[in-house]
Amino acid sequence: MSRCLSIAPRPHADELLSSWQGRVACHYGMTREALGRWIGLAPQHAAPGGFAAADYAPAAEVLAAWSRACRLNPARIDDLALRRSGRMLDRHVWAREAGGVFVGYAFCPACLEEDAAAGRDQYFRRRWLQIEALLCERHDRLLVEACQYCGAGEGLRLAFHVGQARLVCRRCGAVIGRAAIERREPSPQATAIFGALGAREPDEAVMATACLLWSLLRPGMPPRPVIFCLLEETPALGGAPRDCKAPLSSASRDWRLTTWIAVAQLLDRAGARDVFGAPRFEIEQLKTWTRSRPAQLASRTAISTRSASAYASLAENILASPEWRSRPSAATARERLLGRLMREALSPGGARRPAIKGERPGIEGERRRKIRRLGTLSSD
Numbered sequence: 001m002s003r004c005l006s007i008a009p010r011p012h013a014d015e016l017l018s019s020w021q022g023r024v025a026c027h028y029g030m031t032r033e034a035l036g037r038w039i040g041l042a043p044q045h046a047a048p049g050g051f052a053a054a055d056y057a058p059a060a061e062v063l064a065a066w067s068r069a070c071r072l073n074p075a076r077i078d079d080l081a082l083r084r085s086g087r088m089l090d091r092h093v094w095a096r097e098a099g100g101v102f103v104g105y106a107f108c109p110a111c112l113e114e115d116a117a118a119g120r121d122q123y124f125r126r127r128w129l130q131i132e133a134l135l136c137e138r139h140d141r142l143l144v145e146a147c148q149y150c151g152a153g154e155g156l157r158l159a160f161h162v163g164q165a166r167l168v169c170r171r172c173g174a175v176i177g178r179a180a181i182e183r184r185e186p187s188p189q190a191t192a193i194f195g196a197l198g199a200r201e202p203d204e205a206v207m208a209t210a211c212l213l214w215s216l217l218r219p220g221m222p223p224r225p226v227i228f229c230l231l232e233e234t235p236a237l238g239g240a241p242r243d244c245k246a247p248l249s250s251a252s253r254d255w256r257l258t259t260w261i262a263v264a265q266l267l268d269r270a271g272a273r274d275v276f277g278a279p280r281f282e283i284e285q286l287k288t289w290t291r292s293r294p295a296q297l298a299s300r301t302a303i304s305t306r307s308a309s310a311y312a313s314l315a316e317n318i319l320a321s322p323e324w325r326s327r328p329s330a331a332t333a334r335e336r337l338l339g340r341l342m343r344e345a346l347s348p349g350g351a352r353r354p355a356i357k358g359e360r361p362g363i364e365g366e367r368r369r370k371i372r373r374l375g376t377l378s379s380d
Contacts, residue, residue, distance in 0.1 A: 002040040008070035009165075012123060017080040018054045018097045019124035024070065026121075026158040026165040031100035036062075039069040051094040055129070057083045082126065090246040091201060093129045093256070101170055103155035105129070106143035106253045108136035112167060113177040121165035122158075122176070131248040132202055134194040134257055141185060142194070145253040149174040153239075153252070189275045196270035197260055202248070209263045209283065214240075214247040215290040226286050230262050230279055314345045 009027060011020035018032065025035040036046030045062050048054045058081055067074040078084065082092060095104035106128050115122040127133055128143060135142060146153040147169035156167045156176060167176045186194065213227040225244075228234060239252025248256055264272030265279040266286075273279075318324055318341045327334050 002065060002068050003038060004071065005039070005069050008072075009121060010072070011076070011080055014125050014127065015080065016055050016082075016124045016126055016129065017058060017077075018102070020080065021066065022097065022100070022102070022158045023121045023123060023165045025100075026160055029160065032097065033099070036065070039065050041065050047098070049096070049098070051092065051096050052089060054097060055080075055082050055095075056089055056092065057081060082129075085126075087130070087201065090207070090249050091131055092249060093131055094242075094246075094249045095129060101155040101157050102167075104145070104252070105156065106133070106145050107156075107167070107176070108139055108141060108143055109148060109177055110139040110141060111136060116164070116166065116175070116177060119164065122167045123165075130198075130201075131256065132198040132200070132260075134198050134260060135191065137198075140191060140195070142257075143253060147172060147174060147176065187275070193264065193270045193272055193275055194257075194260075197264060205267060206263055206269075207248070209266055210247050210259055211245060212283070212286060212290065213259055213262055214244040216244075217289050221289060226290060227259065227262055229281060229286065229289070230265070231258075318342065318345055 005024070005028070007027075008024050009020070011017075021032045021036075025032045028035060030038070033047035037043065041062065045059055045065075048058060048062065053059070063074060063077045063081070066072075067077045083089075093104065093106065095102065095106075097103070102124070105124055107124065108128070111125065112122045127137065133143065147156075150169060150172040152169060152171040154170045157170055158165050159168045159173075159175075160166075161168075161175060168174060169176065185191070213230075214225045217224060217226060217229075222228075224234075225240075235258075239255050241247035241255065242250040247259055251259060261272065261276055262279070264270055265276055266283045318338070321341065323337065324341060327337055
């Protein structure tokens, strides 16, 4: 059964759908999920999980129920869905709201302070969830995720305060506004770079480079993302991307900023090398360190198989060889000998390295293992 609300705040043109729904619920002392159920939505639609279902492409049932309950034109509600902007899903930050808490939403404290000063509800802007949005276009200051009173980044919630909806810190409960403590802003040169990077939607080269930076290094190298090779110090992984195929969408604001700087250095965009310096390694070198090998290397190392009769013949030759007939009695030495005979039989031409006078059985395998270890250390 659908219900109508007596009054409901109207959405702003630049507001997120989840932000507007949260403001309406706040005025009734409820969460977005609770109000959604009250107006007749099924549980899965009252609290859609994740960014895609909540803000990017909400279900038609959700849009229809909220437009009826708030007495709004359905087209106006549909316009709040971010898919209408034409941007792809991975060009947005995948922030989410659950249980009345907004997690992963970057914001401009100065904009929220202006909302309060003008006597209107505080709300989240759509622009703040674009992956290239590092600065507030209005105030030319870095967007933040953490509370500037207690420093916690656990999310914000809406609370009714002095007749208006206010965004407050989940941990300390402080109303978000201008910084309560001083924070260091980037240099004017760095600010100009961040503004230039955020002036247009990222192209495919940016997206591919960001994915490369969060690819894992190939086996034999330290098990960490490629981006760590470009950093002077190894940082903590808190806030790292949840999805390495969409790192700019699923990383925290701090890691998103770090990734953008690295991308700009590697692609030489917006004068990043003049301010942050040249990257420690070039992009082609980084590509060779990832798990994904180039196609030409894969073709060179393709395994050529033999027929079953050929393998049977090799096995018979090994068992009939003088070395195997005079095999040692110790199990370890016998297995080592068998392994060497198999390698020699399977090697091109079946060639065998000349024996070194005084060499112990099995020393060849040990030498090869040492060479492999040295090669691994040098590649690190």
